[in-house]
Amino acid sequence: MSSTFSLDPGADQLAVRDWLHGFAADVMRPAAAEWDEREETPWPIIQEAAKLGIYSLDFYAQQYFDPSGVGIPIAMEELFWGDAGIGLSIVGTTLAAVAVLANGTDEQIGTWTPQMFGTPDDVKVAAFCSSEPDAGSDVGALRTRAVYDEAKDEWVLNGTKTWATNGGIAAVHVVVASVDPELGTRGHASFVVPPGTPGLSQGQKFKKHGIRASHTAEVVLDGVRVPGSCLLGGKEKLDERLARAREGVKRAGGGGNAAMATFEASRPAVGAQAIGIARAAYEVALDYAKTREQFGRPIIDNQGVAFQLADMKTRVDAARLLVWRASWMAVNNQPFTSAEGSMSKLYAGETAKFVTAQAMQILGGNGFTREYPVERMHRDSAIYSIFEGTSEIQRLVIARAVSGMPIR
Numbered sequence: 001m002s003s004t005f006s007l008d009p010g011a012d013q014l015a016v017r018d019w020l021h022g023f024a025a026d027v028m029r030p031a032a033a034e035w036d037e038r039e040e041t042p043w044p045i046i047q048e049a050a051k052l053g054i055y056s057l058d059f060y061a062q063q064y065f066d067p068s069g070v071g072i073p074i075a076m077e078e079l080f081w082g083d084a085g086i087g088l089s090i091v092g093t094t095l096a097a098v099a100v101l102a103n104g105t106d107e108q109i110g111t112w113t114p115q116m117f118g119t120p121d122d123v124k125v126a127a128f129c130s131s132e133p134d135a136g137s138d139v140g141a142l143r144t145r146a147v148y149d150e151a152k153d154e155w156v157l158n159g160t161k162t163w164a165t166n167g168g169i170a171a172v173h174v175v176v177a178s179v180d181p182e183l184g185t186r187g188h189a190s191f192v193v194p195p196g197t198p199g200l201s202q203g204q205k206f207k208k209h210g211i212r213a214s215h216t217a218e219v220v221l222d223g224v225r226v227p228g229s230c231l232l233g234g235k236e237k238l239d240e241r242l243a244r245a246r247e248g249v250k251r252a253g254g255g256g257n258a259a260m261a262t263f264e265a266s267r268p269a270v271g272a273q274a275i276g277i278a279r280a281a282y283e284v285a286l287d288y289a290k291t292r293e294q295f296g297r298p299i300i301d302n303q304g305v306a307f308q309l310a311d312m313k314t315r316v317d318a319a320r321l322l323v324w325r326a327s328w329m330a331v332n333n334q335p336f337t338s339a340e341g342s343m344s345k346l347y348a349g350e351t352a353k354f355v356t357a358q359a360m361q362i363l364g365g366n367g368f369t370r371e372y373p374v375e376r377m378h379r380d381s382a383i384y385s386i387f388e389g390t391s392e393i394q395r396l397v398i399a400r401a402v403s404g405m406p407i408r
């Protein structure tokens with residue numbers, strides 16, 4: 001593991017980047033418009049990614065532990081440069097995998113993560129289900145309950161989850177539920193729901209503004225029974241944590257929770273996805289501005305257009321610096337004292353929205369049509385100020401971290 005942050009990811013990581021770029025350019029880009037229109041999970045492309053080794057836990061683990069500390073952002077940026085909807089279909093499983101890696105025992109990791117990805121001949125996806133109709137930003141308000149049936153050593157889950165990426169089509173669902181509502185977020189725990197468990201069903205599948213190739217749906221849990229071994233981290237650890245929390249309730253507020261641990265670790269990676277979209281739109285706009293002629297000269301000859309492109313490129317690079325710093329810090333176990341993970345996601349998400357909007361403007365009427373990809377990129381970018389914590393919530397987290405005050 002490197003101890004110094006460097007902007008040179010090294011020859012190995014650059015080779016991975018170039019390899020992923022080839023997949024993004026040759027496989028994802030040509031298919032992007034079709035799957036966006038179909039609004040369906042692009043199973044053949046996930047399968048192709050699996051055959052090449054791009055869709056596997058091993059691949060993401062290798063990227064995470066790359067000595068550069070920036071393996072994951074580099075991979076995310078290339079895939080989402082290819083296409084965000086297909087990209088999320090390929091990497092959506094990792095959110096559930098990270099939840100198991102962050103909270104599970106070695107045995108749970110060994111049992112469940114392979115089932116999340118399946119095999120190249122029989123690919124599967126996984127879903128992470130935290131959000132609920134009345135618990136979005138306010139994770140503490142979630143109502144899904146997990147009750148322990150001691151006689152059978154089983155947990156019984158009841159509730160409705162919403163907005164779950166891959167919800168209902170996943171082999172493995174990871175569900176965040178309350179085991180002690182009085183403790184708020186400190187009474188939450190994460191559970192694996194194994195493939196084919198009775199009582200879990202898909203509710204409404206959402207028709208979305210962007211990332212339409214990625215499946216998003218409600219997940220209904222109606223008396224879902226899972227073995228005791230499906231509680232991530234195990235019962236003993238949960239009981240200890242609850243006892244500490246009950247003590248803490250009397251002494252002082254605050255404390256972490258299972259869903260937050262998952263989100264915190266994944267924020268720089270999500271920021272990198274936004275950078276991929278932004279870079280893609282910037283490149284299209286730059287090419288267009290150099291070739292489109294009005295008033296007898298390329299439109300980039302106008303300072304007004306050239307300056308827009310200068311701002312777009314500056315913001316893409318600034319966002320990447322924030323994302324790489326946060327990723328490097330996370331890999332090297334450096335504490336996020338100023339919420340650097342949130343900073344990176346906030347700035348990259350807002351950059352994707354800014355850059356794709358500017359790109360549409362530079363393409364004029366063409367930018368507004370589905371003949372050109374910036375219209376789709378603009379729609380896709382919008383989710384990056386909403387999911388994995390809205391921009392407002394990132395600002396709240398940053399403001400609390402830098403001020404040390406309970407800003408509301």
Ligand SMILES: Cc1cc2nc3c(=O)[nH]c(=O)nc-3n(C[C@H](O)[C@H](O)[C@H](O)COP(=O)(O)OP(=O)(O)OC[C@H]3O[C@@H](n4cnc5c(N)ncnc54)[C@H](O)[C@@H]3O)c2cc1C
Binds near residue numbers: 162165208211
């Ligand atoms: C396509 C898509 C995929 C998703 N995938 C997943 C998934 O796989 N798993 C999962 O668990 N969830 C997922 N989500 C849910 C996502 O994380 C939530 O939508 C997000 O956290 C916001 O919650 P909400 O939609 O309920 O908005 P709300 O929390 O209702 O927020 C509405 C508005 O109020 C603002 N707001 C709320 N509270 C405050 C505050 N204290 N201060 C200032 N402003 C505030 C918000 O910033 C926002 O602008 C997904 C969502 C979408 C749309």
